[in-house]
Amino acid sequence: MIKILKYGEVENKDIFARGSVKTNVEGIVSEIIENVKTNGDKALFEYCEKFDKAKLSSFAVSADEIENAVKSADEKFINILKKAAANIRKFHEKQVRTSFIINDENGIVTGQKIIPVDCAGLYVPGGTAAYPSTVLMDAIPAKIAGVKNLVMVTPPRPDGSVNPVILAAAHIAGIDKIFKVGGAQAIAALAYGTESIPKADKIVGPGNAFVAEAKKQVFGLVSIDMVAGPSEILIVADETVNPKYAAADLLSQAEHDKMASAVLVTTSKKVAEAVQKEIELQIPMLKRAEIARASVDNNGKIIVADDIKTAIDIANEIAPEHLELCVDNPFDYLDEIRHAGSVFMGKNCPEALGDYLAGANHTLPTSGTAKFSSPLSVDDFVKKTQYTYYxxxxxxxxxxxxxxxxxxxxxxxxxxxxxxxxxx
Amino acid sequence: MIKILKYGEVENKDIFARGSVKTNVEGIVSEIIENVKTNGDKALFEYCEKFDKAKLSSFAVSADEIENAVKSADEKFINILKKAAANIRKFHEKQVRTSFIINDENGIVTGQKIIPVDCAGLYVPGGTAAYPSTVLMDAIPAKIAGVKNLVMVTPPRPDGSVNPVILAAAHIAGIDKIFKVGGAQAIAALAYGTESIPKADKIVGPGNAFVAEAKKQVFGLVSIDMVAGPSEILIVADETVNPKYAAADLLSQAEHDKMASAVLVTTSKKVAEAVQKEIELQIPMLKRAEIARASVDNNGKIIVADDIKTAIDIANEIAPEHLELCVDNPFDYLDEIRHAGSVFMGKNCPEALGDYLAGANHTLPTSGTAKFSSPLSVDDFVKKTQYTYYxxxxxxxxxxxxxxxxxxxxxxxxxxxxxxxxxx
Structure with a gap:
């Protein structure tokens, strides 16, 4: 059962503790990277056979494969994907920056130009973690930034095909080229380039422990989006919240993985107890009940705070990936929120709305890095060059x-x- | 003597090779970080005595010390510092971004807020590498970003004082608090916080191998500006360039350190030979002749290219920290330049002008990272938070x-x- 803690009555470290994932794959990953760097495609074909059980003759996904994927896909889903893509485009187009030039002194010009990276690589996991929503979220900002060569890599299935839903999302997002290669070897290929895979300047996208470690190891040679920690939600709620909604929203993060963290900070002891009960009622109805159960029991907590100000202070200190502000007048508090990846305002705004459809990005800073990091955005795919003329x-x-x-x-x-x- | 290579007649890897620095201080640095993390100020006092030969009773620089430094400083230099600061402010104020809000659909609001980090730490080296220009370049963007708590750390001299020129520059830049602590231990203190030193969200500034390694090791826990490689200049010049100017500009980077790289790409064989000779004439006149000599001989090169387009292609592939475009109509080529930290346009714009006075930043991406990284800017001290309301x-x-x-x-x-x- 999710635990209830009273702020001020337990040690602060219990309030602010969060789960972290330690892995031990540095050695394996650095070996894979070295092999791909040295042997290029040859190494990739071997890893493909070894890890993905797929015997490929080439990595590139053909135009026919993409067309068939779009045709074969569920039409209703394609339409929702297109709606989501339109909202994501609308939001991210506002992030586009213009260059500036200063020329108000005689004979002096200075300025700053915004230039997209030449090539960006997007990693998309295979299997059950293949999320078309993430394809949209990671690819659309790159295309808006003006990246000419946006490349997607994703592991093939044993029959050599790629999940058609992923191909359809890639098509809608405007990805230029798709390659069937996954794991640490795909990151290595993007970092160093091979005969088939172009060298990328920026690598984005989520992945398993091997992919995350590979991104860490090639960081510096190329730019990466982030090394993401477990998913997090923090809900700030007063006594007016419907406990069923709060419980459902907490579980929507808890179902992601066993290390995910779902935290409610509320001013109402009654709400705390009701949400605790409601979580127990809802878990058994979930497809991923086992994962949600582990997450809630290990990392979940309900913190009772004296007032909304204290609750928001706690939220700022935790700097969560997702923050829900379940109060009547959420805009009254927007300026108080300093550290959070994405904020969901009011009681009609479940975090899942932002995962899929609302338009803001869902690739967000985790593990408290919202204190200094930002959601994935158009900025991730451009860089600045200054110039001076006298x-x-x-x-x-x-x-x-x-x-x-x-x-x-x-x-x-x-x-x-x-x-x-x-x-x- | 600097070597001359003809593009197309030598292997491309000789054209694009660049020096890199390997160090072997990981172990020492991780020990220092662990000690500071565990023992806080106590560890800092010990390292101060061991490495800086200074016995301190507190780390904070007092208001009196700052006032005396400003008073005792060379008045002419203070005035130049103020002029430089004004130009840096003017340039960086143009980088300030505004938040946006979208509210054009019934009942839906989405937006993005720009929020400064709570605390930024600026490392300033001691000894001969103490550059007041870097204090201005690193601190002013942070203050423009709105950082409330901008902290400088710098090693004390054996008598417990700090170089007054550095204090004066810090005062002009508006730094909030200065602490006498240097080396890897200073980075550890900023990353974890101690009794005296606040925990920073972002750490910027150059340093020796220990400082650079410490920044690498705390990256992730806090944000860092970059791990800088050796300084670089690349000059693109046609036959109209004055070889004396080109040689002087190449040497202005070569004097930084023995691993610095100075490269001229010219369309004129005559210019190539004249610059080669001129470098030999100028080196003996320099205070840091020995360093410049080593840099030029080891990493310097003059590349002869068929035409300006090819020269610019080479520059884009190298993606230099500093790029000088020594041609008659430099603005004709500005759009062709895709990868460079800072561009100096035309023949009256030596790179040194940008190091000190012109206003654009001088903390720039090195080692080809200009393909995906940017000069230090106001953006480094802010982060974005999204919000969604339905x-x-x-x-x-x-x-x-x-x-x-x-x-x-x-x-x-x-x-x-x-x-x-x-x-x-």
Missing amino acids: TADALKKVAYDVAYFAEQEGLTAHAKSAVIRLEE | TADALKKVAYDVAYFAEQEGLTAHAKSAVIRLEE
Whole structure:
């Protein structure tokens, strides 16, 4: 059963503790990466046979395969995917930044350009963790950013095919090229490039422990989105919340995995007890009851706080991936929320709405990293370049200042490079 | 002597090779971090005595110390620092982003808020690598971002004082609090917090191998700016460039350190030879001649390319930290430049101008990471939070779509959380 803690009456570390996952796959993964770096496609074909039980003659998914996937897919689902894609596009288009230029002093121009990365790679897991929603969430911002070469990698099934729903989502999202390769070897291929797979500048997308470790190991050589921890929800609720809704929302994260964490912070002891009961009633109805049970028992908690302000302070300190604000006037509190990946305002906004349809991204900072990290966005697929232009006259006015500054730092070649232009 | 290579006549790997630094301090650094994490200030005092030969009773720099530093500093230099700070502010203020809100559908609000991190830590090296310019470049964007608690750490001198020029720059930049602690232990203190030093959400600033390794090790727990490689300049020049200027500019990076890389790509064999000669004439005049000599001989190169387009292609492939475009009409080529940290346009714009005074940042992506990374900016000190609001009526219209989507992914608790609000 989910535990109830009274804030102020238990140690703070019990309030703020969170689960973390430790794995021990560094060695295996670095070996895989080294092999792909050295042997390219040859290594990939071997891993494909070994890990995915698929004997492939090429990695690329053909245009026919994609067309068939779209045709064979459930039409109703395709329509919902398209609706979701439209909302995601609408939200992320607002993130597009423009370059700037400053030219208000005689003979001086400075500016900043926004430039998309040349190639981005999107990892999509196979099996039951193959989420078409994540394909949309990770691919659409890249296309809006202007990435010309957006590549998806995903493990093949033993018959050499790819889950058609994933192909359909990739098609809707506008992915340029799809390759049947998964696991740490797929990350290695994107980081170093092989005969078939292009070298990516940015790698995004979730995966198992091997994929996560591989992303960690290639970080620096390429950019990565994040190394995601277990999924999290924190609900702040006053006495007006319907305990059934709160319980359902907590369970929607708890069902993700056994290490997921579902936390309710409420000002009402009555709500705390009602939600505790309601969770017990709802768990048995779930397909993934066993996972939800483990998550709730191990990492779930209900914290009773004196007032909403205290509840929000606790939320800020935890900095959850998903934050629901289940109160009557949620916009009254929006400015108080400083650290959270995605906020769901009010009592009609279950977190699942954001996972699929509302438009904001669902690839979010976990493990408290919302204190310094952001949801996946168009920004992840662009970078900035600055530029500076001075005319000879403009340089003349500042060259001796530059030289003086450089001399103070002991850098005489820096000084020389400014004044040599006046001397000659 | 700097080598001259003809593009197309040598192997591409010789064109694109670059120096990298390998260190072997992981073990020492992880021990230091563990000690600071466990013992806090006590460990810091001990390291201070051991590494900095300073016996301190407290780490905080007092208001008096700062005031005296400003008073005692060279007035001319203070004025140049203030001019530089004004230009840096002007440039970085253009980077400030505004939050957005979308509310064009009945009963639906989505948005994105930009929120500064609570606390940022700025590392400033001691000794000859103490650069007041870097204090300005790293601190001003943080203050513009709205960081309330901007903390600087820097090693004390044996007498327990801090370089007054650094204190003066910190004062001009508006740093909130300064602590006398350096090395890997300072990074550990910022990452975990101690009795004296606040825990930071973001750590920026350059440092020696120990500092760089410590930043790598705490990355994830906190955000860091980058792990910087050796400094780099690449000059693209046609036959109109003055070889003296080009040589001086190459040397301005070469003097930084022996692993720094200075590269000229020119369309003119005559320019190549003249610059080669000119470098030899200028090196002996430099204070850091020995460093510049090693850098030029080991990592310097002049590449002769057939035309400007090829030269720019080479530059994009190398993705240098600093790129000078020494041609007559540099703006004709600005759109062709895709990968560079900071671009210096035309022949009157030595890179040193950007190091100190022009206003764009000088903390830049190295080692080819300009393909996916950006100069330090206001963005480094903020993060985004999304929010979503639906009225009960708005939810009603989409709840079954959300549930259908969730069912397709096998997540029945997600589905339930949407439809339970219609059932009850």
